[in-house]
Amino acid sequence: MPKKVLVVGLGGVGVIAAYTLQLNADCEVSAVIKSDYEHVKSNGYELDSCDYGKIDSWRPNHYVKSVKEAVEFGPYDYVVVVVKNIPDVYNVEDIYADAVTKDTVIVLLENGLGIEKPVFKRFPGNIVLSGVSMISSANYSGKVHQNGPDFLTVGYFDNGVVSKELQQEKVDEFVKLYSTPQNKCIVDPDVKFTRWRKLLYNATFNTVCALVNLDVGRVTMFGGIETLIEPAMDEIIAIAKSDGVTLDPSLKHGMIHSDDGHYYAPSMLVDVRKGNQIELQVILGNALDIARENAVAAPILSIIYELLKLVQMRLKEQSGKIVLPKERPL
Amino acid sequence: MPKKVLVVGLGGVGVIAAYTLQLNADCEVSAVIKSDYEHVKSNGYELDSCDYGKIDSWRPNHYVKSVKEAVEFGPYDYVVVVVKNIPDVYNVEDIYADAVTKDTVIVLLENGLGIEKPVFKRFPGNIVLSGVSMISSANYSGKVHQNGPDFLTVGYFDNGVVSKELQQEKVDEFVKLYSTPQNKCIVDPDVKFTRWRKLLYNATFNTVCALVNLDVGRVTMFGGIETLIEPAMDEIIAIAKSDGVTLDPSLKHGMIHSDDGHYYAPSMLVDVRKGNQIELQVILGNALDIARENAVAAPILSIIYELLKLVQMRLKEQSGKIVLPKERPL
Known part of the structure; x- marks a missing residue:
């Protein structure tokens, strides 16, 4: 059974993440696409990637306009969060909460410090991973230009509930799912x-x-x-x-x-x-x-x-x- | 003999200052006009002033493009400096130095603190007055809108050379020259x-x-x-x-x-x-x-x-x- 992964936030980084995961036969990728939905439906994403070359038209396995609609393609093993984190404007956890079950691993591919705290509060017991990305990629309305190679560092934010071993297992699994010959994805021992x-x-x-x-x-x-x-x-x-x-x-x-x-x-x-x-x-x-x-x-x-x-x-x-x-x- | 006054810097504040001084029969006003010179030559300034009403076309007694050209209408009793004071970009004293004789009183109608120091250095012994202006006035390429009434406070920066009495005399004289029934111009006892x-x-x-x-x-x-x-x-x-x-x-x-x-x-x-x-x-x-x-x-x-x-x-x-x-x- 492939792992079910939902990517939320299909900007420059999110599209490359979704594409990368879908390269792996062990992944079934769903994506929540906002502004580019119609474009992707008609044309797919056009990728110009320093890691993967030029791809004329690519679509995630499943794509929908909202997390609510994404629920039917779950339950998700991983929810990868790539939305901007602006708690003074909106609550990021609200956005993807519907797709999280008690077994879902939440991967925060977002900037900043302390971003795990509201996640632990909202989803106590869930495993939450940190993805720190070094990449240069921009999405221009469905045309994605990746100029800088993808280098992702993945570790776990210790949730204090599940054993460290189990949390580390999920890190190792995600690193394996994400790794391709073209990118660099490593374990982060100290998030x-x-x-x-x-x-x-x-x-x-x-x-x-x-x-x-x-x-x-x-x-x-x-x-x-x-x-x-x-x-x-x-x-x-x-x-x-x-x-x-x-x-x-x-x-x-x-x-x-x-x-x-x-x-x-x-x-x-x-x-x-x-x-x-x-x-x-x-x-x-x-x-x-x-x-x-x-x-x-x-x-x-x-x-x-x-x-x-x-x-x-x-x-x-x-x-x-x-x-x-x-x-x-x- | 009228007092010869040179106004340098004909922006919103400078035009009103020049106009105000010229209302006084005891003043002969020269002005250094940069970008609006041709417009003023052809049309004069158009004033819409909360203090003086609408004036279709007004020109200073003399107006020239540079301080060098202004020298012929001197020697000046007063040089009124209304240029922006940006010592990191240009030297303000350089701009009006040619118009300053040993008897010229320099009136700094400029923002800020410590603006008198380079003036004393450059013109030791000259009397230097401080004009702190409360006014709202803008010059749109020769069309001047004065929305806020002119309130000018005038005092002397003690130059440490000339007697305080003589410095104060010049303050009193300038306040008299500048005062009109429409504006407010007062002596500043503590610059x-x-x-x-x-x-x-x-x-x-x-x-x-x-x-x-x-x-x-x-x-x-x-x-x-x-x-x-x-x-x-x-x-x-x-x-x-x-x-x-x-x-x-x-x-x-x-x-x-x-x-x-x-x-x-x-x-x-x-x-x-x-x-x-x-x-x-x-x-x-x-x-x-x-x-x-x-x-x-x-x-x-x-x-x-x-x-x-x-x-x-x-x-x-x-x-x-x-x-x-x-x-x-x-």
């Missing part, structure tokens, strides 16, 4: 460390770039490393330490130079430029909650957070999610 | 206090609004007062204190509510939206220099300053003042 390490980049470059509307290259060339990025990274290192995670300061150098040679626009900047909501809470807010709990000073990140909260409101107004009175009320 | 007080608003609302691209009303409605504006005002109060100026904390309330009922866009936000350089150094940088000298902590304002320095670079690149290599160099 907490991996996510803090990724935050070293995301909580600093991603936020500063979004705030000043400049890519990583420009922030660097304009002097922002010394004044903002590196001191902000030191704040992350201090908060991580208070959370029991040691990030060696030498990691900073690699992060600072990871986009050398490119004018790279990180995800939050891309979102701001597109007018989309930003993943502020999971990329920065949750880390600052830990800083506050543990009384760690993080002045730069705290101020950037407060500023980005205002930017988030601007984005909400721009997209019509909130409407202000025409005259400012007294 | 330093006035400029710090104005900074309470400008260093906080102006900078935060520019950074998050939101007007004062929205920053307020979105919760920015508690998280950013008021704590930043407290930093200004502390820096001012270290500089010998007492700003009563009760001033904050008035500033915070000064734009109630309006979605007001302060000058730096307007500049960012237009793609113009921002007056970052005089509105924030100079105050932070004083904070550093006096070892006053100002974390919020310091971080906002570093972020806005990056925005300033973005604006420079946008306007073509700097050009980056197409490929990011390694």
Whole structure:
């Protein structure tokens, strides 16, 4: 019996994930497709992938418009969540809850820190995996361009209910399901460390770039490393330490130079430029909650957070999610 | 003999200043007009002023394209400087230096703190006045809309060379020249206090609004007062204190509510939206220099300053003042 996998969130990363899993004969892939549904129905996805080459037309085994409709193709062994995680705008767990049974493994292929907490609260006892993805892929209305190779690191968020062995078994199984000769998918022995390490980049470059509307290259060339990025990274290192995670300061150098040679626009900047909501809470807010709990000073990140909260409101107004009175009320 | 006055910088405020002074028979007004020169030559300025009504066509007594050309209508008793003060982009003193003789009184009708220092350095012994303007006026290519009444406060920056009495005499004379039945022009007995007080608003609302691209009303409605504006005002109060100026904390309330009922866009936000350089150094940088000298902590304002320095670079690149290599160099 093939494993039944539901992929929720078919953006650039989600489509590659679904495609990759479906390459495996042991997987039966269902997908929840929102805006591209009609296009996929008529034409399928067109893929231009550095890992898999050009594919004219590809469709998941099953695809539907909503998680409710996806239930009939379950019950699911895995629900892979690739939606943007913006708890201040909507509840991600609400989106896929209908597809989760007591045996479903939930795979969070999302950015940020502390994203497992609401999942454990909502689905106590379920196994929840962390997928930290290094990939560059964008979905332009059904045409998917994958420019950067897929490198996925998978581990488990310890749910404290099921044995570690069983949780690790599911990690190993998912890594096996996801691995192809073209991609790289490895076991993550320390999810907490991996996510803090990724935050070293995301909580600093991603936020500063979004705030000043400049890519990583420009922030660097304009002097922002010394004044903002590196001191902000030191704040992350201090908060991580208070959370029991040691990030060696030498990691900073690699992060600072990871986009050398490119004018790279990180995800939050891309979102701001597109007018989309930003993943502020999971990329920065949750880390600052830990800083506050543990009384760690993080002045730069705290101020950037407060500023980005205002930017988030601007984005909400721009997209019509909130409407202000025409005259400012007294 | 009428007083010879040169106005440099004919934006919304500069045109009203020139018009106001020319109403006085004791003034002969020359103006340096840049982009609107041909329009003014053909049509004159069209004024729609809440103080003076509608004027179809008005021209200064003399108008030229450059300060060099203005020299022939001098020597000037007063040079009124209404150009944007952006020392990181150009030297303001360079712009009007040719029109300054040893007897010229220089009137700085500009934003910010510490703007007199480079003037004293360049023109030691000259009397330098401070004009702090409360006005709402915009120049749309020769069509000037003045929506807010003109309220000008004039005092002297003590140059430490000339007697206080003589400096005050020039203040009194300029106030007399500038006063009309329609406007309000008063003597400022404490220039330093006035400029710090104005900074309470400008260093906080102006900078935060520019950074998050939101007007004062929205920053307020979105919760920015508690998280950013008021704590930043407290930093200004502390820096001012270290500089010998007492700003009563009760001033904050008035500033915070000064734009109630309006979605007001302060000058730096307007500049960012237009793609113009921002007056970052005089509105924030100079105050932070004083904070550093006096070892006053100002974390919020310091971080906002570093972020806005990056925005300033973005604006420079946008306007073509700097050009980056197409490929990011390694």
